[in-house]
Structures are given as structure tokens and as C-alpha cells.
Amino acid sequence: MILQQLQKKDVLIGYADATRYKYLGYIGRGGYGMVYSAIDTHTNEKVAIKLLKDVFRDVPRAIQFLREVKLLRLLKHQNIVEIKSILVPPCSDDFNEVSVVFELMDFNLYDVIRLDDNLTAENHRWLMFQILCAMKFMHEANVYHLDLKPDNILVNTDLLTKVCDLGLSRVAFREPSAVWRYKGYVVAEPYRAPEISGLNNSKYPYAVDIWSIGCIFAEILTRKQLFPRTSLVHQLNLITDLLGTPSADTISGISNDRARKYLREMRIKSPVPFAVKFPNSDPLALQLLQKLLAFDPKDRPTAEQALAHKYFRSLSNAQSKASQSQLIKKQEFAFERCKSVTAIRKLMYHEMLEHHHPQLLRNYISQVPVCYVKIYYDPGWIYIYII
Structure with a gap:
């Protein structure tokens, strides 16, 4: 488990691009996981890494996590905390932990x-x-x-x-x-x-x-x-x-x-x-x-x-000098009506790739075969989930 790896070896391993972060210490526990401080060895910047456990235990919990990381990607403002990165797991199908790298605040x-x-x-x-x-x-x-x-x-x-x-x-x-x-x-x-x-x-x-x-x-x-x-x-x-x-x-x-x-x-x-x-x-x-x-x-x-x-x-x-916001597109939050943990896990993996670079997500989608597409209709909405 990534938490055990972090505590025992002082580095994050097993996740793509994770070895760039060197463990510093424990900060505290949030509602759904633990927060640690680390050094980004590429930039020498201190960061906070939030380790979210049992993310996909149930649908409401999974949706809440996906909602937060998606909103923080879309709402870029000097007075809203910034996600630096989301560590990508080696497999998109069975991961149950999410490690989010934030800017470190005091x-x-x-x-x-x-x-x-x-x-x-x-x-x-x-x-x-x-x-x-x-x-x-x-x-x-x-x-x-x-x-x-x-x-x-x-x-x-x-x-x-x-x-x-x-x-x-x-x-x-x-x-x-x-x-x-x-x-x-x-x-x-x-x-x-x-x-x-x-x-x-x-x-x-x-x-x-x-x-x-x-x-x-x-x-x-x-x-x-x-x-x-x-x-x-x-x-x-x-x-x-x-x-x-x-x-x-x-x-x-x-x-x-x-x-x-x-x-x-x-x-x-x-x-x-x-x-x-x-x-x-x-x-x-x-x-x-x-x-x-x-x-x-x-x-x-x-x-x-x-x-x-x-x-x-x-x-x-x-x-x-304050930033100007833009309206968020409906399709970004189609997942709110999703009933499948499997589908939300897949969408969370997509979001991780999107945080790294949109081209990574496009490459991944083009390489992964689609088993089937399920469409939900609601007045003014179409929800499409790749399972």
C-alpha cells in the first residue's frame, strides 16, 4: 500500500512520476485520509500529499472525491488551493487509493x-x-x-x-x-x-x-x-x-x-x-x-x-486585479448521476491524466477499447459513461 511505502522508504513508489517526491513528515488527518509533507525533488518545492483511502468504497464517496479534484482543476484562483499533481497508479482498473499533491500551506x-x-x-x-x-x-x-x-x-x-x-x-x-x-x-x-x-x-x-x-x-x-x-x-x-x-x-x-x-x-x-x-x-x-x-x-x-x-x-x-471566472460546462459533471463505482474509477483515472496533461488522456482513450457505452437521458442532459 502506498501509505506503507511512504512511511517505510521515505519516498512514494509504485505510482507514475512518484519518485520525484521525498517524504518529510506527517501533517495531520483529514476526513478521508492522511496528509504528509514532502519535497518535490524536481523543483525543490515543499508540497502536501493527501493520501485518500478506500476512495471507491461506495458511489457517494467516489463521486465526492472526483468532484473535488475536478473543481480544483477548473477553478484556478490565487485564493483557492492548487493541485500540483495527482499520482497516476500503475493500473486503471483496480486502484482504491488516490494520492493528490497540493501546494503546502502553513x-x-x-x-x-x-x-x-x-x-x-x-x-x-x-x-x-x-x-x-x-x-x-x-x-x-x-x-x-x-x-x-x-x-x-x-x-x-x-x-x-x-x-x-x-x-x-x-x-x-x-x-x-x-x-x-x-x-x-x-x-x-x-x-x-x-x-x-x-x-x-x-x-x-x-x-x-x-x-x-x-x-x-x-x-x-x-x-x-x-x-x-x-x-x-x-x-x-x-x-x-x-x-x-x-x-x-x-x-x-x-x-x-x-x-x-x-x-x-x-x-x-x-x-x-x-x-x-x-x-x-x-x-x-x-x-x-x-x-x-x-x-x-x-x-x-x-x-x-x-x-x-x-x-x-x-x-x-x-x-x-482579481481573476475572472468562467462558467463550467455541464459535461464536466455528468458523473454526478453515475451509479457505478467501476465507471467512477475509470473517470477518476481520466481526471488524473488530465491533471498531468490533456494529451495523456487523449492518448489513453484512443488506446483503450470501449466495452460498451451506457447513455442516461434527463431533460437537457445526456450522460455517457465508458465502462
């Missing part, structure tokens, strides 16, 4: 918030600016992260910031509200917008990420979670304790009967002034934070609107 934002008590107001501004730039880029491509939290934001010692872990992200090719067909557990609970818990069928999917960014911003300011939720009712109490009782119009738009009834019967609460909740904070920062944490998703700004806030006035030149 910390995640969770560590920075908990360990660094010397962050200045300007540091706060720069961190938020970069997170919003990443979201603006993603949202313009109709991609929604849906799992923003401090653990999924990487930071270097110079405060260069990059969003990572796009496995739960969704692309909206049809109407934006299509993302709401996915279950509400996709966002970690302390950063979960009220509407993602089933409170309403929002037509503003970007607002889920904006709420999460607001929670992260508050955590940067106070160094503790703003809404450490234990249940939907607990979350509603925490949110209304700070923001006050939602308006009658907002409550009437809630589709969750239990939540609507609970809010209607709740005692009237007045909002807490943010200057009281977050003392000694920049007034412009609190102005922006209040917009990000609007209870009603339609009242939250887009990432672009947030970046135009006066809070970021000093960074206007940096914003003008």
Missing part, C-alpha cells in the same frame, strides 16, 4: 484563530478580503462551496489565504435553487445558514456561503464560535438572541412547519447592537458583519457586493 484558519492573539484589524481585513475574493470567483462560475469553516481555509505565515476542501461543493447548471435538493448536513453546524436546515426553499444559494463567511468573520474577531449549535431549536435561539426576532414576512416564508411555528410563538426579542457584542471592533467591520449575518438570505450581499463595502476601501487596487 496552517488552517482554525489554528490561526486559536493560536495567534496578535492579529491586527488590518490582518482581519486582509483575511476576509481573500475569502470573499475566492467566493466571488466560485459564485461567478455557479459553484457554491457549502462547507466553509475555519478548518477549510488555509493560511500561510504571510497571511496568504486559500479555500480548500470542495468535496461538498455544488455546481448549479439549471436554476440556482437546484442546490437545495442536497441535504442540509453539508455545512458544519456552527456555520450553517438557517435556510440550509430546511427553513425555506431559498433561491439564493450564494447566501449559504455568505452566512458561513459571516460566522467565520465573527470568530476571527472574538476567537470563539458565534453559534455553537447543538440542534435546530438551539441554533434559532442563538441567532435570534443576537439578531432579534425575524419579521413576520420572513417567518411566513419559512417552509419548515416546526421552525415557523416555533418562531411565531417565540417571545419578541430585540437585536443586540453589534458594537456591544463585538466591543473594540472596527465599526466598518461590524457594518459588514451585520449584512453578512442577515437572517433572510435575500438580505445578504453577494460576495461582489461585500467586496465593494467601505470596509475594503484600502484594498480596492487588489480587488481590481
